[in-house]
Amino acid sequence: MDKKVRSEIDPQNMYQAIFDFPDHMADAIRIGSAINLKNDYSGVRNIVLAGMGGSAIGGDVAHMLIGADIKIPFKVSRGYTLPNWVGADTLVICSSYSGNTEETLAAFAEAQYKNAQICGITTGGKIGELLTANGYDKIDIIPGLQPRAALAYSFITILYLLNKIAAIGSGFAAHLQASIDLLKAVRNEYSGATNNPTLNIARKISKTLPIIYGETEATAIVANRWRGQISENAKMLAYSNELPEMNHNEIVGWLNNPVLLKHLTVIWLQDPDDHPRVKLRQQISRELIGEFCEQEVISVAGESRIARLLHLIHFGDWLSYWLALEHSTDPTPVEKIMNLKDRLAKL
Numbered sequence: 171m172d173k174k175v176r177s178e179i180d181p182q183n184m185y186q187a188i189f190d191f192p193d194h195m196a197d198a199i200r201i202g203s204a205i206n207l208k209n210d211y212s213g214v215r216n217i218v219l220a221g222m223g224g225s226a227i228g229g230d231v232a233h234m235l236i237g238a239d240i241k242i243p244f245k246v247s248r249g250y251t252l253p254n255w256v257g258a259d260t261l262v263i264c265s266s267y268s269g270n271t272e273e274t275l276a277a278f279a280e281a282q283y284k285n286a287q288i289c290g291i292t293t294g295g296k297i298g299e300l301l302t303a304n305g306y307d308k309i310d311i312i313p314g315l316q317p318r319a320a321l322a323y324s325f326i327t328i329l330y331l332l333n334k335i336a337a338i339g340s341g342f343a344a345h346l347q348a349s350i351d352l353l354k355a356v357r358n359e360y361s362g363a364t365n366n367p368t369l370n371i372a373r374k375i376s377k378t379l380p381i382i383y384g385e386t387e388a389t390a391i392v393a394n395r396w397r398g399q400i401s402e403n404a405k406m407l408a409y410s411n412e413l414p415e416m417n418h419n420e421i422v423g424w425l426n427n428p429v430l431l432k433h434l435t436v437i438w439l440q441d442p443d444d445h446p447r448v449k450l451r452q453q454i455s456r457e458l459i460g461e462f463c464e465q466e467v468i469s470v471a472g473e474s475r476i477a478r479l480l481h482l483i484h485f486g487d488w489l490s491y492w493l494a495l496e497h498s499t500d501p502t503p504v505e506k507i508m509n510l511k512d513r514l515a516k517l
Contacts, residue, residue, distance in 0.1 A: 172363075179495055182502040184403065187319035188487045189361050192353035194322035195480075197312065199346060201323070202330025207307050211287060211335040214261040216243040218252055218286075219328065220277035221265035224317030225291075227395055228265060228324025231483070234391040235345075235476050236329065239338050250276040252284070260286045263331065265324060267317035269295020272514065291327050316502060318402055321395075321483070345476035352477050353484050360488040368485055371466055372492035378435040378464065382410040383455075385448045389439040392479060396437070396486035403501040404493035413448050417455060424459040431462040440469040441478055 176185065219229035229246040247253065250273050256262065262281035266274040269292040278300060281288050290301045293313035301308040309331065311323040326346065332338045360368045380400060384393035390412035400408035411420055424431065436459065438452055456465060470485055472478030494501035 176495060179498055180501060182500070184316070184319065184491060184494075184501040185361065187315060188484075188491055189357055191322055191484055191487065192350045192357065194312075194320070195326060195346065195350050195353070198323045198326035199330075199343070201309070201311060202327045205309060205327070205330055205334050207289075207334055209287070209289070209305075209307055211261055213259055214242065214287060214335060214337075215259040216255075217245070217261045217263065217332075217337065218256060219244070219246045219263045219265055220252065220274050220281070221246070222248055222271050222273050223398070224320060225265040225267050225271065225274070225324055227318075227391075227398065228291075228321055228328060229263075230391045230394065231321065231325040231479075232328040232332070234388060234479060235325070236332070236338050236342060237387070237475075239341070240332065241337055244332075244337075247277065249273055252277055252280050252286075256281065256284050256286050258285045258287070260284075261335070262286045262288050263328065264288065264290040264292070264297055264301070265328070266290070266292050266295065266297050267311070267315075267320050267324070269293060269297040269299075271297075272511075275300075289331070291324065291331075316504075318399065342476065345474045348473060349477040349480045352472055352481060356471075356481065357484070360485065366488075366492075368488035369492045371468075372489055372496050374464070375435040375437075375466070376404075376406075376493055376496035378433050380406070380408045380435050380437055382408065382437045382439065383416060383452070384410070384412055384439040385441070385444045386412045386415065388444065388475075388479065389441055389482065392482045392486065393437075393439055395483055396439075396489070399487055399490035400493060402504055403487075403490040404497060405499050406493060406497070413451050413455070417451050421455060421458065424462050428462065434463045436463055436465045438465065438467045439482060440467060441475070441482070442469075443475050443478075 226248050233244055264274050264278050289307040290297055291309045292298045309327050329342055382393040382396045384390035393410035397408045397410040400406050470481040472481045
């Protein structure tokens with residue numbers, strides 16, 4: 171797409187925010203490496219990350235990348251309340267890019283009521299003020315981005331925080347650096363106007379409703395990120411689900427309303443580390459629903475699982491961007507979200 175046309179559709183330059191993802195990662199590593207905790211978390215027996223939207227997905231991505239390496243239970247909590255079992259041996263990480271997320275502020279208050287240990291990741295706002303006023307640890311990240319474009323700052327600082335409290339080892343760090351090098355190598359391809367697989371797929375699926383399927387605990391998190399990015403950037407509905415669960419219910423729904431099914435595109439996310447049985451399930455599922463819709467299979471390069479999963483995330487971010495431009499839609503504003511917040515603030 172012509173640069174002039176692109177800049178007219180994208181005046182706030184979401185293009186650059188996506189292009190800078192590996193640079194954000196490098197900066198987030200700098201911030202994470204410098205974390206200096208003033209409170210003692212040696213008694214922590216479980217962790218809850220409280221957040222919404224782009225901040226919550228950072229917790230999902232962090233958990234996805236460390237997998238079985240985390241030594242204590244870790245849960246991402248989306249909403250106004252915390253799990254009933256939260257108590258004095260729980261660390262509640264309040265993650266809010268703006269610092270003013272209504273649900274996360276409510277979770278903060280509940281964490282205090284339950285005498286949980288609290289820290290936060292934010293650019294400031296009310297949560298920043300509360301963290302400082304109460305002597306809690308606060309990790310400051312870079313302001314000026316859309317929360318969904320600040321993913322690197324979210325998940326990387328979470329990883330370093332978990333390492334600082336001895337919940338995970340430091341092996342992830344080398345994989346992050348290798349991922350930065352990989353993403354810098356591929357972003358020119360994904361941001362270009364020719365020989366660009368993300369743009370080519372966007373052109374094929376822009377007039378359909380994408381349904382993204384991944385594997386539980388790995389590419390399912392990536393699928394959820396793709397769903398959110400397509401909705402926020404391209405202003406298109408998209409849905410995601412995971413295997414094997416999808417095989418126990420949703421697959422049966424691919425029969426009736428055939429006219430509607432023809433307007434869907436299924437995107438299958440693949441990784442070499444997917445469970446062998448899930449690989450078989452995906453292959454058979456593709457065959458079973460292939461007559462009803464268009465399908466795309468996406469797998470990407472990377473020497474490690476961490477590198478490949480982050481590569482898939484970057485691929486999806488670019489796909490959502492090009493879908494926005496296919497619809498001549500500014501990818502940055504989220505007017506319905508802002509309208510909703512304004513109306514809630516008056517009630």
